Amino acid sequence: MNSSFLEVKNISKTFQPGRDVQVAALADITLSFNRGEFVVIHGPSGSGKTTLLNIMGGLDSPTSGDVILDGEKVTGVPEKQLSRLRRDHIGFVFQAYNLIPVLTARENIEYVMQLQGRGRLECTNRTQQVAEKLAIDKLLDKLPNQLSGGQQQRVAVARAVASSPKLILADEPTANLDSKSAAGLMDMMQALNEDEGITIIFSSHDPLVIGKAKHSVLLRDGMVASDEFFG
Amino acid sequence: MFFKIAVRNIRAYKKRSIITVILLACTTALLVFATAYMDGSHERMIRSSVEIYPGYVQITHRDFRDSPSLENLIFDAGQVTAALADLPGIAVLTPRYESFVLFAAGNKAVGGMLTGIDPAKEGRVSRLWESRKQGEYLEETDSALVYMGSELARRLKVGVNDEVAFVGTGADYSFSADTLRVKGIFRTGLFDFDNRAAFVAKSYLDRVMGAENYATHFIVLPARPEEAAELAAAIGERLGPEYEAASWRQTMAGLVQAMRVDTIFGYITLGIIFIVIFFVVMIYTMLAVSARLREIGILRAVGTEPGQVWRMLVMESVLLALVSVVAGGLIGGSLAYYFKLHPIVFSGFEEQFKQYGLAMTDMPTAFAPLVIVRDMALMFVLSVAATLYPIHKVNGYRPIEAMHHV
Numbered sequence: 001m002n003s004s005f006l007e008v009k010n011i012s013k014t015f016q017p018g019r020d021v022q023v024a025a026l027a028d029i030t031l032s033f034n035r036g037e038f039v040v041i042h043g044p045s046g047s048g049k050t051t052l053l054n055i056m057g058g059l060d061s062p063t064s065g066d067v068i069l070d071g072e073k074v075t076g077v078p079e080k081q082l083s084r085l086r087r088d089h090i091g092f093v094f095q096a097y098n099l100i101p102v103l104t105a106r107e108n109i110e111y112v113m114q115l116q117g118r119g120r121l122e123c124t125n126r127t128q129q130v131a132e133k134l135a136i137d138k139l140l141d142k143l144p145n146q147l148s149g150g151q152q153q154r155v156a157v158a159r160a161v162a163s164s165p166k167l168i169l170a171d172e173p174t175a176n177l178d179s180k181s182a183a184g185l186m187d188m189m190q191a192l193n194e195d196e197g198i199t200i201i202f203s204s205h206d207p208l209v210i211g212k213a214k215h216s217v218l219l220r221d222g223m224v225a226s227d228e229f230f231g
Numbered sequence: 232m233f234f235k236i237a238v239r240n241i242r243a244y245k246k247r248s249i250i251t252v253i254l255l256a257c258t259t260a261l262l263v264f265a266t267a268y269m270d271g272s273h274e275r276m277i278r279s280s281v282e283i284y285p286g287y288v289q290i291t292h293r294d295f296r297d298s299p300s301l302e303n304l305i306f307d308a309g310q311v312t313a314a315l316a317d318l319p320g321i322a323v324l325t326p327r328y329e330s331f332v333l334f335a336a337g338n339k340a341v342g343g344m345l346t347g348i349d350p351a352k353e354g355r356v357s358r359l360w361e362s363r364k365q366g367e368y369l370e371e372t373d374s375a376l377v378y379m380g381s382e383l384a385r386r387l388k389v390g391v392n393d394e395v396a397f398v399g400t401g402a403d404y405s406f407s408a409d410t411l412r413v414k415g416i417f418r419t420g421l422f423d424f425d426n427r428a429a430f431v432a433k434s435y436l437d438r439v440m441g442a443e444n445y446a447t448h449f450i451v452l453p454a455r456p457e458e459a460a461e462l463a464a465a466i467g468e469r470l471g472p473e474y475e476a477a478s479w480r481q482t483m484a485g486l487v488q489a490m491r492v493d494t495i496f497g498y499i500t501l502g503i504i505f506i507v508i509f510f511v512v513m514i515y516t517m518l519a520v521s522a523r524l525r526e527i528g529i530l531r532a533v534g535t536e537p538g539q540v541w542r543m544l545v546m547e548s549v550l551l552a553l554v555s556v557v558a559g560g561l562i563g564g565s566l567a568y569y570f571k572l573h574p575i576v577f578s579g580f581e582e583q584f585k586q587y588g589l590a591m592t593d594m595p596t597a598f599a600p601l602v603i604v605r606d607m608a609l610m611f612v613l614s615v616a617a618t619l620y621p622i623h624k625v626n627g628y629r630p631i632e633a634m635h636h637v
């Protein structure tokens with residue numbers, strides 16, 4: 001019996017964008033990840049990276065197969081329960097930053113913590129701690145549209161980390177950043193992975209970024225082409 | 232926190248918020264004002280009709296209203312006056328003796344109603360005295376002098392100081408006739424009334440008709456006209472079962488009914504406007520929240536429960552509705568108050584109004600805070616309700632669908 005931290009079992013996903021059109025985005029994917037890993041999922045555009053991350057994070061449901069996070073099923077769970085699972089255990093970082101536009105950086109970071117019901121002081125302290133690690137402590141009172149892309153993405157990482165999730169899923173977090181910002185962000189994510197022991201799975205097709213991971217999954221046409229460990 | 236986001240969103244989507252508030256505030260103001268206008272004009276119509284001649288409370292023999300014959304007169308007017316002398320709430324009490332007669336002048340003969348009145352008291356319960364157009368009003372001691380409606384005088388082709396003969400039936404069914412001199416001519420504006428009514432001093436008519444101390448009815452002006460029904464009940468109790476005291480709601484049942492029908496049509500019209508507004512708000516909200524699907528998707532993705540998103544969006548519509556309804560209520564209420572003090576005058580519509588038996592063209596609005604609050608509450612419920620379906624619909628999306636929806 002496999003009891004690893006995150007299990008992806010025989011996941012398939014078929015989209016039906018039109019009446020008679022079917023797109024098989026993922027075909028029978030089985031993967032397993034350990035706690036505290038720093039994983040990259042890479043592959044050409046359209047290979048199914050986003051779809052896989054969404055399914056692992058409970059944002060999308062597979063056509064068949066199961067995802068089990070730390071013994072808890074992520075698939076086939078009602079929406080309300082899934083919301084709580086995401087709130088308490090999963091942090092997301094999206095390619096398009098996806099901050100809440102009407103909230104300041106600080107409020108964005110504190111939002112999930114407040115949903116979790118944490119106290120005001122705890123939120124403030126945790127935000128300060130995380131913001132310093134991501135070098136955004138001077139930007140906390142700015143609104144998202146007052147920040148550069150790199151800054152917004154660091155706020156998004158801070159939001160994902162601050163709520164102390166078991167797992168962070170980052171879908172091409174550096175795709176919209178220049179190489180310097182991208183390298184900075186990856187270093188910070190790596191540091192968070194090491195300091196806080198949070199499992200981070202990110203997707204990318206940038207070789208420089210892919211090289212930072214210690215566990216690398218290559219997708220091709222919705223199938224696992226390779227699953228390798230380094231270091 | 233949801234409250235904070237709701238408020239921020241209202242400010243962030245300024246244009247949508249302002250349009251929504253303006254739309255809802257205008258509708259609220261319209262509702263409040265339309266209600267005030269309907270209630271006010273109905274009140275005014277009824278009051279003015281009542282005050283021209285029928286009176287707020289009418290006392291008759293208990294069978295007179297069903298069968299107005301000479302058997303069912305009040306045969307001891309003095310006793311009624313005495314019995315009611317110390318009843319509180321009565322401002323004026325005056326008897327009338329009405330009789331159908333045939334008027335004749337020259338070669339014209341016209342049927343009409345000759346009524347004996349106490350001129351001084353009558354002047355206080357009806358508009359007869361104020362409606363004088365030519366000549367003089369009556370006096371207590373006038374004998375064989377008539378105060379005549381303008382249309383009746385026109386049909387008889389008589390003016391002030393001309394002679395008019397009448398033929399009628401006395402209280403004892405005897406033939407009674409006399410020649411009258413026109414002392415004055417009145418015009419109330421109520422065509423039917425001006426066309427048929429003529430007045431003489433009651434002391435004179437009683438003599439001619441053999442109706443000493445008789446009356447067809449008494450008219451009561453209550454000290455507080457709004458308590459006419461209560462006063463009628465008190466009078467009925469005091470006088471006993473021989474008599475009937477009816478407030479204008481009974482004597483003018485036809486008009487009251489007409490006003491009620493008018494109110495219902497008014498509400499139907501408003502109802503149609505509301506249905507339109509309801510769907511406008513709904514479609515507008517649908518567009519507005521759809522434009523925000525991505526944002527809602529983000530909220531959901533990071534773990535906000537559907538119920539929490541629902542609460543946040545409903546909070547927004549509640550806030551917008553609250554601001555709109557309060558603003559609209561203030562605007563509508565101020566208008567209602569202003570036009571209560573400065574009635575709308577429909578000059579040029581006198582003729583149309585008269586067709587409906589209305590002898591006035593100024594329409595003060597009603598100003599009833601409770602009614603205004605009721606209308607505001609109604610609008611509040613309506614405007615929030617209109618947003619529920621769009622919110623529900625948006626909440627039905629899965630987070631990933633919502634985020635990709637642009």
Ligand SMILES: Nc1ncnc2c1ncn2[C@@H]1O[C@H](COP(=O)(O)OP(=O)(O)O)[C@@H](O)[C@H]1O
Pocket residue numbers: 015016017023024025043044045046047048049050051052
């Ligand atoms: N909502 C969708 N409807 C239809 N097809 C989709 C949808 N999302 C993704 N796909 C298809 O699924 C495949 C995998 O897409 P995706 O997971 O976005 O790949 P990647 O992130 O690796 O570029 C692609 O062929 C894409 O066109």
Ligand SMILES: [Mg+2]
Pocket residue numbers: 049050051172
């Ligand atoms: Mg992708």
